[in-house]
Amino acid sequence: MSTHTERYQAALMNTFGPPKLTLVRGEGAHVWDADGREYVDLLGGIAVNALGHGHPALVAAVTEQLQTLGHISNFFASEPQLALAERLLELLDAGPGKVFFTNSGAEANEAAFKLSRRTGRTHVVAAQEGFHGRTMGALALTSKAAYREPFEPLPGEVTFVPFGDEAALAAAVTDQTAAILLEPLQGEAGVNVAPEGYLAAARRVADEHGALLWLDEIQSGMGRTGRWFAHVGVRPDVVTVAKGLGGGFPIGACVGLGAAADLLQPGNHGTTFGGNPVACAAALAVIDTIEREGLLEHVTVLGQKVRDGLAADPRVTEVRGEGLLIGLTLSEPRSAEVFAAALAAGFIVNNPTPDRVRLAPPLVLTEADAAAFLQAWPQILDEALA
Numbered sequence: 001m002s003t004h005t006e007r008y009q010a011a012l013m014n015t016f017g018p019p020k021l022t023l024v025r026g027e028g029a030h031v032w033d034a035d036g037r038e039y040v041d042l043l044g045g046i047a048v049n050a051l052g053h054g055h056p057a058l059v060a061a062v063t064e065q066l067q068t069l070g071h072i073s074n075f076f077a078s079e080p081q082l083a084l085a086e087r088l089l090e091l092l093d094a095g096p097g098k099v100f101f102t103n104s105g106a107e108a109n110e111a112a113f114k115l116s117r118r119t120g121r122t123h124v125v126a127a128q129e130g131f132h133g134r135t136m137g138a139l140a141l142t143s144k145a146a147y148r149e150p151f152e153p154l155p156g157e158v159t160f161v162p163f164g165d166e167a168a169l170a171a172a173v174t175d176q177t178a179a180i181l182l183e184p185l186q187g188e189a190g191v192n193v194a195p196e197g198y199l200a201a202a203r204r205v206a207d208e209h210g211a212l213l214w215l216d217e218i219q220s221g222m223g224r225t226g227r228w229f230a231h232v233g234v235r236p237d238v239v240t241v242a243k244g245l246g247g248g249f250p251i252g253a254c255v256g257l258g259a260a261a262d263l264l265q266p267g268n269h270g271t272t273f274g275g276n277p278v279a280c281a282a283a284l285a286v287i288d289t290i291e292r293e294g295l296l297e298h299v300t301v302l303g304q305k306v307r308d309g310l311a312a313d314p315r316v317t318e319v320r321g322e323g324l325l326i327g328l329t330l331s332e333p334r335s336a337e338v339f340a341a342a343l344a345a346g347f348i349v350n351n352p353t354p355d356r357v358r359l360a361p362p363l364v365l366t367e368a369d370a371a372a373f374l375q376a377w378p379q380i381l382d383e384a385l386a
């Protein structure tokens, strides 16, 4: 482990701080480190490993596609790319639309940001505590000062409003606004859930001013909440997805619905890898497996149990989230200690802010793994909050 740390520090840029562990293998919701210790992975590569680690359906899909046709350029089409675009539009169930594939979440948002400029407007309204990625455009849409300030000036005119405040949103949007950008659940903030009616209000405000409603479902989409997408009852103009989409294979997508589908025209945008047949085959396997294994229902039921179990301890003052995107607030700002105590007990959790803990485990997390975590939870808190 310490030699891994030394090699890491010598050869990798120090953007993430020192690695917590070196992981060598995974199966289902379990991973093993370089010393052979086993952990239950309740973070899932940050809401990415939807099918857990090493799922046979994903391994087979990627292997077969790589053996058949691994990469082509976007001068050509491939069957996995066509099928995945059609599948995503079906799952969104919001009428006609068109997809632009990328390799990551930030790139999906970059595509959407450029798409929004094709309205002829440049102003965007986004939410405080939102997170949209680290590239210059995505960063311009992300409110966190510590992420932004070292890189200013950033592109665009962006107004940040308090998440969930309908009046503040209505006041910020004007006839010059290209898009309203919101996450249905703000994952990186430690899981803030949009209040009832907020997205519908955003839709009304967007319509009043001719602005696009753009929902970032990069973390909340693809079954994470027990639904294919976290938003319900609202038709967005643009949806961005990534993280869980490829189940660990890098892929993202920017989906334009209705008129927004045709805002980007030939020459306006491009990518070498986006829509790669292997990445698309991986995503198709993820979607098929979520359906075949009934994972949406599983996520709904198990997520409720986990939230109830966590909330039972008085040192947890609030539990938020839906399905298996779960955030909790601690009675003391000791989330780093909770992370360490959980790791020592064999569980990987995440501490996005000093008093918040986030769980985003594989959707295939078993009842037994969840029960083991809930059983260990009081002792983890004893250690961390002592």
Ligand SMILES: *Cc1c(COP(=O)(O)O)cnc(C)c1O
Pocket (backbone or CB within 6 Å): 104, 105, 106, 107, 109, 131, 132, 133, 134, 183, 187, 188, 216, 217, 218, 219, 220, 242, 243
């Ligand atoms: C992770 C995330 C992104 C950025 O995705 P990357 O693949 O890391 O570039 C954007 N938006 C949301 C909501 C995210 O959770």
